[in-house]
Amino acid sequence: MLFHVKMTVKLPVDMDPAKAAQLKAEEKQLAQRLQRDGTWRHLWRIAGHYANYSVFDVPSVEALHDTLLQLPLFPYMDIEVAGLCRHPSSVHDDDR
Numbered sequence: 135m136l137f138h139v140k141m142t143v144k145l146p147v148d149m150d151p152a153k154a155a156q157l158k159a160e161e162k163q164l165a166q167r168l169q170r171d172g173t174w175r176h177l178w179r180i181a182g183h184y185a186n187y188s189v190f191d192v193p194s195v196e197a198l199h200d201t202l203l204q205l206p207l208f209p210y211m212d213i214e215v216a217g218l219c220r221h222p223s224s225v226h227d228d229d230r
């Protein structure tokens with residue numbers, strides 16, 4: 135199942151910079167692992183924002199929920215999710 139996810143990062147302005155750097159490094163490590171295993175299909179920065187548009191490929195809504203909860207930055211993100219299904223006019227066979 136494919137899901138479009140918008141993540142907006144809102145780190146507290148008074149967060150210790152070392153803690154922020156650690157969280158971002160941990161997030162990057164997990165994000166790259168999930169991209170390599172095919173779970174995190176797309177990751178795009180939204181220009182001008184500390185936010186991203188992503189596409190996740192997971193077996194269920196519960197799996198998406200569990201994946202998002204694992205993200206080190208989860209406590210500091212606003213997350214919006216939209217389920218995706220194949221468009222009848224799509225020419226891409228892997229859109230499912």
Ligand SMILES: O=C(O)C[C@H]1C=CC(=O)O1
Nearest residue numbers: 143161162165184185186
């Ligand atoms: O920077 C972000 O958009 C937040 C998050 C998503 C992947 C990652 O490495 O950090």
